[in-house]
Structure formats: structure tokens, C-alpha cells
Amino acid sequence: MAKARELSQSDVEALVERSKAGDRRAFGLLVDEYKDRIYNYVSRMLNDPHEAEDVTQEAFLRAYRSLPRFRGASSFHTWLYRIASNLAIDVVRKRKRSEPTYSLDEPLESEDGEYDREIPDSNLSPESRTSTRETRLAVRRAIMDLPEKLRDVMILYELQGETYEDIAEILDVPLGTVKSRLFNARNRLKGSLMELVQAGEIEVEQ
Amino acid sequence: MTCEKVQSELVTCWGSTEQLSVTVAEHLDGCETCRAEALMLQRTRLLLTSLPEEEAPDGFTASVLERLEQEGPARSWLESIGNLVIPVRQPQWARVATVGLVLALAVAGGAMWMGQSNQLPDEAQLATTVPVPSQTLMENAELEELLRRHQTFEVTQPLADDMGVGLVMYTSY
Numbered sequence: 021m022a023k024a025r026e027l028s029q030s031d032v033e034a035l036v037e038r039s040k041a042g043d044r045r046a047f048g049l050l051v052d053e054y055k056d057r058i059y060n061y062v063s064r065m066l067n068d069p070h071e072a073e074d075v076t077q078e079a080f081l082r083a084y085r086s087l088p089r090f091r092g093a094s095s096f097h098t099w100l101y102r103i104a105s106n107l108a109i110d111v112v113r114k115r116k117r118s119e120p121t122y123s124l125d126e127p128l129e130s131e132d133g134e135y136d137r138e139i140p141d142s143n144l145s146p147e148s149r150t151s152t153r154e155t156r157l158a159v160r161r162a163i164m165d166l167p168e169k170l171r172d173v174m175i176l177y178e179l180q181g182e183t184y185e186d187i188a189e190i191l192d193v194p195l196g197t198v199k200s201r202l203f204n205a206r207n208r209l210k211g212s213l214m215e216l217v218q219a220g221e222i223e224v225e226q
Numbered sequence: 227m228t229c230e231k232v233q234s235e236l237v238t239c240w241g242s243t244e245q246l247s248v249t250v251a252e253h254l255d256g257c258e259t260c261r262a263e264a265l266m267l268q269r270t271r272l273l274l275t276s277l278p279e280e281e282a283p284d285g286f287t288a289s290v291l292e293r294l295e296q297e298g299p300a301r302s303w304l305e306s307i308g309n310l311v312i313p314v315r316q317p318q319w320a321r322v323a324t325v326g327l328v329l330a331l332a333v334a335g336g337a338m339w340m341g342q343s344n345q346l347p348d349e350a351q352l353a354t355t356v357p358v359p360s361q362t363l364m365e366n367a368e369l370e371e372l373l374r375r376h377q378t379f380e381v382t383q384p385l386a387d388d389m390g391v392g393l394v395m396y397t398s399y
Contacts, residue, residue, distance in 0.1 A: 059282035210270040224269040
């Protein structure tokens with residue numbers, strides 16, 4: 021679960037007001053308070069630490085610039101999550117657009133002629149099959165394989181500990197949509213992870 | 227109760243058998259398939275929650291503040307209005323340029339109107355442009371008031387919510 025909040029709600033509200041007035045030290049305290057939660061979320065969404073850092077930074081910068089528009093209709097933390105979520109989804113979509121598509125059977129062409137594609141074997145080596153590291157990698161991969169809408173809800177609920185209501189606000193979707201996406205995400209994740217467990221590729225630590 | 231319904235409830239409670247209704251619990255006692263399903267869900271949950279927390283890199287806050295510092299000191303009034311008019315996704319120059327353009331158009335419009343104020347406008351003009359009072363000559367105070375209202379920006383509530391696009395109504399009279 022995400023780190024427990026250290027500042028009280030009224031502390032956060034006071035810091036938001038001071039930040040709105042241009043007090044960057046106050047904003048620095050807000051960054052300190054939320055950086056790990058937002059980074060953890062973005063990192064799970066993107067599975068790339070460098071991109072996660074950039075996106076998290078951008079989320080805070082945008083939050084600062086948009087503070088004049090923040091009227092407190094939602095809590096500061098859901099508002100911040102929402103900015104981060106939009107940015108993370110943008111990155112996911114850009115990745116999709118820039119990923120080249122090609123047939124695995126089609127040979128590669130080069131100046132020296134054609135040659136077969138060499139696809140790295142994603143099966144884990146016997147030595148590392150049961151290691152914690154490999155298990156975690158497999159879980160991360162399974163999360164990444166979820167469509168982004170399901171992934172978002174899954175991470176926010178299961179790993180960030182957000183409530184259904186907060187997630188609905190963060191993603192701007194009805195409560196029922198949050199629940200159905202979570203249901204589908206769990207089912208899909210169960211399907212892909214249990215295949216690996218049954219194949220003996222990963223272990224469940226009891 | 228059908229296996230399908232039981233398995234659906236199991237997904238909702240992540241395979242936990244503690245929160246299940248008596249009917250579902252009874253079904254599980256006699257159904258090996260659904261018991262296996264519950265176990266798989268519990269294992270999936272365990273795997274998921276075994277992921278460690280990831281923390282922002284050292285010096286994260288300092289670099290955010292540094293980037294804010296590089297962006298310059300406090301917001302100018304033009305930028306503040308720009309933030310309200312243009313979605314924050316747009317670069318700062320675009321927000322400032324847009325507000326500047328709107329203001330320039332407002333001033334130009336006002337100047338043109340003043341230049342034409344001694345001519346009687348036709349009905350089409352009256353419908354689409356600044357309505358002109360029937361008198362061709364106005365008191366200075368009236369003119370000042372009209373110009374003031376002509377250049378007023380009405381900043382309304384955001385369209386959707388705090389993340390929504392700010393809407394600026396340009397009022398013309």
C-alpha cells in the first residue's frame with residue numbers, strides 16, 4: 021500500500037493556499053508529501069524508472085502552474101493523481117503509436133540480403149525461475165499487459181490503496197465503471213499469472 | 227447457485243472466503259472447481275501485493291523546485307489570465323499570445339467602433355456587432371462606461387471541474 025499520509029488535511033489545504041500565492045517552499049512541502057505515491061503510481065503504469073521520473077516531475081510542474089484553477093472541488097491528492105494519470109496515459113498512447121508493427125515470420129532486409137529475425141526467448145532460465153526477482157518481473161509484465169484503462173484502476177486500487185470513489189474522481193468515470201474495470205482487471209491478471217504459476221515459472225510466496 | 231455466479235463473487239472479494247455469503251460458502255464446500263478458482267485469486271492477490279513500493283529518486287523535490295525557478299518568478303497577470311483561458315497543456319507562450327491577441331482585438335474593435343460611432347449602423351450590424359445607442363453623440367461618461375464593459379472579461383467557472391478548461395466570455399455590448 022502507498023505510504024501513509026503525514027500531513028493533515030488542513031495542513032495540505034493551507035499549503036495549497038500558500039502555493040497558490042506563489043510560495044514555492046510551501047509547494048516543496050506538498051511535493052515532498054506526495055512524490056513517492058505519485059512516482060510509485062506512474063512507475064507501475066509505465067514500468068520505466070526514467071520515464072516515471074520525468075512524468076512525475078511534469079505532473080508536479082503542471083499542478084503548480086494550474087493551482088490558480090484548483091478550487092478544492094476535489095481533494096488535492098485526487099487532483100494530483102488525475103494530472104499524473106493523464107500524463108501517464110499520454111505516454112502509453114505515444115508508445116503504442118511509435119511501436120513499429122511487423123510480421124515475426126517476415127525476414128529482415130539489409131544491404132547484405134535477407135536474414136531471419138532473432139526473437140529473444142522470454143522463458144525464464146531454470147536457475148532463476150523461482151527467484152523473487154523473476155516473480156516480480158513477471159507480475160510487472162502481467163500488469164503492463166493489461167489494457168491501460170484496466171491497468172490504471174488496478175494500480176490505483178490494489179497498489180495505491182485508493183478508494184472506488186477517489187478513483188472515479190481521478191479517472192472521471194462513474195463508480196460502476198471503476199468496479200467493472202477492476203473486476204475485468206483481476207480476471208485477466210489471474211489468467212496470465214496463474215498460467216505462469218501452473219507452468220512452474222513463478223512461485224507464490226505464502 | 228451456479229459456478230459462474232460464485233466465481234463472479236470470488237473475483238469481487240479477491241478470493242477471500244471470509245466475506246462470502248452462506249450460500250456461496252456452502253457452494254464452495256461442495257465444488258472443487260470453485261475452490262480452485264478461489265485459491266488462484268488469492269494467489270494472484272499475493273503476487274500483486276508482493277511488489278515493493280517504489281520511491282521517487284533522491285533530490286526529486288529539489289529538481290522540481292529548480293525547474294520552477296528556471297521558469298521564472300511569479301506569474302504575470304497576462305499569464306494568469308492565460309492559464310484560465312487556455313488548457314494548461316498548451317505552452318506558456320501560447321497562453322500569453324492568445325490573451326494578448328484577444329486584448330488587441332478588443333482594443334482594435336473599440337477603436338474601430340469609436341471611429342464609426344457617428345455613422346448609423348444598419349440592422350445586420352446591430353445584430354452582430356456592438357449595439358450603439360440611438361443617440362449619435364454620447365456623454366463622455368457613457369462612452370467610458372461602454373468601453374469599460376466592452377473590454378471586460380468575464381471569467382466563469384471551469385467547464386467541467388478543476389481540471390477542466392477555463393472559459394472566458396468576451397462580453398460585447
